[in-house]
Amino acid sequence: MKISEIGEFGLINRISKDTIINPKNILLGIGDDCAAYHASPDKIVLATCDMLVENIHFTLSTCSPRQLGRKAVAVNISDIAAMGGIPCQALLSLGIASSTSVEFIDQLADGMKEEAKLFEVNIVGGDTVRSPLGLVINITLIGEVEPDLMVKRSTARPGDLIMVTGELGGSAAGLILLLKEKKYSSVPLNIAEEVKLAHLSPAPRIKEGRIIARERLANSMIDISDGLASDLTRICEASAVGAKVYASKIPILSAAKEVGGLIKRNPLDLALYGGEDYELLLTVSPQKADNIIKSLKKELNAKVSVIGEIREGQEGIKLEDLQGKVSDLQPKGYNHFRR
Amino acid sequence: MKISEIGEFGLINRISKDTIINPKNILLGIGDDCAAYHASPDKIVLATCDMLVENIHFTLSTCSPRQLGRKAVAVNISDIAAMGGIPCQALLSLGIASSTSVEFIDQLADGMKEEAKLFEVNIVGGDTVRSPLGLVINITLIGEVEPDLMVKRSTARPGDLIMVTGELGGSAAGLILLLKEKKYSSVPLNIAEEVKLAHLSPAPRIKEGRIIARERLANSMIDISDGLASDLTRICEASAVGAKVYASKIPILSAAKEVGGLIKRNPLDLALYGGEDYELLLTVSPQKADNIIKSLKKELNAKVSVIGEIREGQEGIKLEDLQGKVSDLQPKGYNHFRR
Known part of the structure; x- marks a missing residue:
């Protein structure tokens, strides 16, 4: 089955299933103009994003859609790890060709959800658009860290x-x-x-x-x-x-x-x-x-x-x-x- | 001048100038693994994203790069408006061809910064990647709203x-x-x-x-x-x-x-x-x-x-x-x- 047969809203319905792993603090996940949630009052917000482009960052001949989905989430989680933080919420933008199969997208989304679940990350929002020339994935990940525990790049000292x-x-x-x-x-x-x-x-x-x-x-x-x-x-x-x-x-x-x-x-x-x-x-x-x-x-x-x-x-x-x-x-x- | 002549880091340096309009609460903008900032303790977080793909959402023959940059930010701000919220921080992913001119990207970024400035939005992070087949822009916008003032889609009542x-x-x-x-x-x-x-x-x-x-x-x-x-x-x-x-x-x-x-x-x-x-x-x-x-x-x-x-x-x-x-x-x- 092709995505063109289920349309954008059919696609969103499939992707948005089982995306809230940690419902505490979540007011709105996928489905409104914005996601809405309570941030931890005593923590700093961390935010990062990565865009992956077909045939630049990955080729579908060398990885399964499930592996690709997992890795797309993992590389963002790694940026949160580098600050000493905890990942919390993800927003997922997908640019895909109409001729892509629904099974492919299901497996890609399953991979993303698997990796997100492993780190208790909710997928709270996103966008799905047509991209005739190849798959594009953008993930924005929002995390948190205690103000006195954040580790930056800019604070290495001679002697370290x-x-x-x-x-x-x-x-x-x-x-x-x-x-x-x-x-x-x-x-x-x-x-x-x-x-x-x-x-x-x-x-x-x-x-x-x-x-x-x-x-x-x-x-x-x-x-x-x-x-x-x-x-x-x-x-x-x-x-x-x-x-x-x-x-x-x-x-x-x-x-x-x-x-x-x-x-x-x-x-x-x-x-x-x-x-x-x-x-x-x-x-x-x-x-x-x-x-x-x-x-x-x-x-x-x-x-x-x-x-x-x-x-x-x-x-x-x-x-x-x-x-x-x-x-x-x-x-x-x-x-x-x-x- | 082509982007290939200044490389990824030259490009990031150009884009990241003048991106913090409202420095209060910002700990880290563009340049570390993550952006870092304090969220307002008494407000709900709103988050939304939009991906724009060349020749699907826009054609460069009908809009200037500055107009495109402004609109890419504006459509996300509109999603925050629809919740009754205030836009705060943006993350910007750009997929661009190496042959793109530096002037084009400067104007695109200027447009984004103009629109962001108008609404006091900081551009705190992003990603720049090669996209041989066309321009792709993803913007994630994070905003806030008072818990008792958020307006959802799902609460219309008969008689309204x-x-x-x-x-x-x-x-x-x-x-x-x-x-x-x-x-x-x-x-x-x-x-x-x-x-x-x-x-x-x-x-x-x-x-x-x-x-x-x-x-x-x-x-x-x-x-x-x-x-x-x-x-x-x-x-x-x-x-x-x-x-x-x-x-x-x-x-x-x-x-x-x-x-x-x-x-x-x-x-x-x-x-x-x-x-x-x-x-x-x-x-x-x-x-x-x-x-x-x-x-x-x-x-x-x-x-x-x-x-x-x-x-x-x-x-x-x-x-x-x-x-x-x-x-x-x-x-x-x-x-x-x-x-």
């Missing part, structure tokens, strides 16, 4: 240790395999699946972000969407500081190392420049680093690694490679509109 | 009078002229300009909405985006009521009547089914109708007309035409994905 949650490089390795499925068909299935999933199904680090915020452990934080090098550069620019990162200390996903070897791509490059790992990159006063490692281990059995330190601004942003050679860390990563 | 602000049909007439500029070149310039402007530069009825909300004058309200017939049907469906509308009472813009005559389109059809007038459609207890007319006249010198009444649900939604013949009012109007 640079830390990163989890392991990097999986998403970039996965994307390469997804785009060149045939060329790399010799990569063993289990490690291929692991890195593809890292790309298709990122796990936003809300729990990690909340622990880091709650225990006031970080001076600055960002999520890794464009790549460690790019996102560290953002922290440094916003904070007017420099940094030194040690290649030997960067935690690289074991499967990404294996894939990198097999497809002749340096795993360190995947970790530094690949992006879309959606881990948290933070800077921390040295005396608090052990606290973070212990708290994340104890409460979530999660890994966090020290990878370098924040320096004075005039020292620039440096990478010490595996041979001990120091050079400028280039903020290579995804840049829309680059030449 | 149906009222509408301003005059209808101008936007539809303007769109027809814009799309067939050559065919209708004989329409006198002054009236052609008036209806084109009605289409290109709608004025959201925030002041009207605030007076209606503040004096508790309306039982239900919606803004006319898809057309009087469609939007009245939405109120009736949400409120489980019927309605009767009198064609003779519908206020039609004088220029729309003139244009209608010249291009052989029934002005009543333009008013009922054309849409995009962004006037407020409301239902009111009969004893309050005079109050509304007087308050809007006195405070804003604005017009509001009684055009019918709300009936019991089983009576359906009826139109009495100029000859006194009563028939079902068809919710014709813009429906994305229709067959």
